[in-house]
Amino acid sequence: MDVTHARPGPTPAIPTARTPRWTDESLLTIQGLRIDYGRGAEAKTAVDGVDLTIRRGEIVALVGESGSGKSTLAKSIIGLLPAAAHRGAGSISLGNLTLTNAREKDLEKIRGVRISLVPQDPGASLDPVKTIGSQLAEVFRLHSSGPRRSRESIRSEVIRLLDLVGIDEPEKRLKQYPHQLSGGLKQRVLIAIAFSLRPELLIADEPTSALDVTVQAKILEVFERLATEFGTAVIFVTHDLAVATDHAVRIVVMRRGRILEDRLVADILAAPEHEYTVRLLEEAAPHSSPTATRAVGTTAPDGPLAVEVRGLVRDFTRAGEQHRAVDGVSFSIARGTTFALVGESGSGKSTTARMILRLLDPGAGKVLIHGQDVTSASRREKRELWKHLQLVYQNPDSALDPRLPIRDIIGEPLRNHRIGSRATRARRVAELLDQVNIPSHLADERPPALSGGQRQRVAIARALALGARTLVLDEALSALDVLTQAQILDLLAHLQRDLGLTYLFISHDLHVVERISSTVGVMHRGKLVETGPTNEVFGNPTSDYTQLLLNSNPGHRLRAHASTRSGVAALATT
Missing domain, CATH: 3.40.50.300 (P-loop containing nucleotide triphosphate hydrolases)
Incomplete structure (x- = not known):
């Protein structure tokens, strides 16, 4: 076992x-x-x-x-x-x-x-x-x-x-x-x-x-x-x-x-x-928050697809036993929208993301990014793919080199791909700092001098350096407090609107998922047990497992209190 x-x-x-x-x-x-x-x-x-x-x-x-x-x-x-x-x-x-x-x-x-x-x-x-x-x-x-x-x-x-x-x-x-x-x-x-x-x-x-x-x-x-x-x-x-x-x-x-x-x-x-x-x-x-801003794009769900996966399968062998981590997963993400994958640890959501990023080979199935089949991409083709498809890690502390100044961290992908001159790279870094709302005077600081939210903004800026159109955010907000989470969510919403970005958002925090995603998929033991518009899946789940997740979601007293206050407010206006 x-x-x-x-x-x-x-x-x-x-x-x-x-x-x-x-x-x-x-x-x-x-x-x-x-x-x-x-x-x-x-x-x-x-x-x-x-x-x-x-x-x-x-x-x-x-x-x-x-x-x-x-x-x-x-x-x-x-x-x-x-x-x-x-x-x-x-x-x-x-x-x-x-x-x-x-x-x-x-x-x-x-x-x-x-x-x-x-x-x-x-x-x-x-x-x-x-x-x-x-x-x-x-x-x-x-x-x-x-x-x-x-x-x-x-x-x-x-x-x-x-x-x-x-x-x-x-x-x-x-x-x-x-x-x-x-x-x-x-x-x-x-x-x-x-x-x-x-x-x-x-x-x-x-x-x-x-x-x-x-x-x-x-x-x-x-x-x-x-x-x-x-x-x-x-x-x-x-x-x-x-x-x-x-x-x-x-x-x-x-x-x-x-x-x-x-x-x-x-x-x-x-x-x-x-x-x-x-x-x-x-x-x-979030239900009671007047500032809640869901990062939902304007592209219709049946519009051009940024990501499409068909029948993804992945097996792992441990101690002589074979375990199926991902079992026939299929879904698609329309350009400019946010699709969230939720589920318990070990449900297969991160393994699915790694196959989409082509960091892991599928055992079966296909991966299409912006209409291009990348399932069997060569090393050179993957390098080209990663200009348009980037990962934002869970913990910016481990993702950012503490020895480098912020400007070098953000500019690193540009240097690695030999894009532009030193002057044009410097201008691009300045533009990225502005896009993620990091003051220019912090460009020479190193990661330990920044707050957790600022470090995550740096990670997002680096992911966008090469002009990525799709971001995979793997538990990218789980280490942040609620106020910092709200700031990063607002940033992601603005970037999505301004740049037309597509997000694959992986999280165990259902509050955040409800706030950021237009569609959601629920994974359990390697299978996609339910998928659809977020408000429909969370409002009327068809899977017993989805209902279990919703029942376990913290904040029962907060939601009850918010519901009571909303009821009182409604009565006061009638």
């Missing part, structure tokens, strides 16, 4: 106490905290005079855009700030223990025992050369207390933990390596490791941002059950307000290092006090 593409099993029923095992007792107290990066005149304040209290068993969401200070605040609690950061003022206490001036060796005794961290990227956090069982067992060996436990006792506890976080066949998983697990299963392993010693406080830093909606829902249910059953307090760091409103008790809204609001979810939904919170709510619930 290829577990990489297997859907996680159902979360096991974990008994919940009739009444929570926590009270109003304060667990974490932060007073007047200031965290600076650098010193002297060059110092930048990331956390500015924060006061925060977390009670036992409480799930609190730290929400804000990139650079708001939420991750810095979370890491300061567990003492994992980078060397450049230092506390300028304030204090942090866990119960009656002061963490502010704790020595590193004292913090090591606390981490994992009283405070645990669930990091964002499970792929980078798990050791690829150790089995899942050995990595979980290591926690008990590193933090041994009391009588020495037998190997069999530790094994039983590891199996119990894997079962607790909803991992199917836990005995089988013990001998598997991280690469054999899906993203959702790896994230559950990290939660099991973090919870293994029953910490009082669990810090989850963007733990579901890279997961599809069905897996995300199951992961967040685990956090809720741990908090309810064991009284574990959870600080959930996220840029996704839709997720926060569904699962948190309180929401703490941060911006520029300061807390703007710290209130119960129901209170924030009913009457947000700060204009910034209102903007977050509007962008998190």
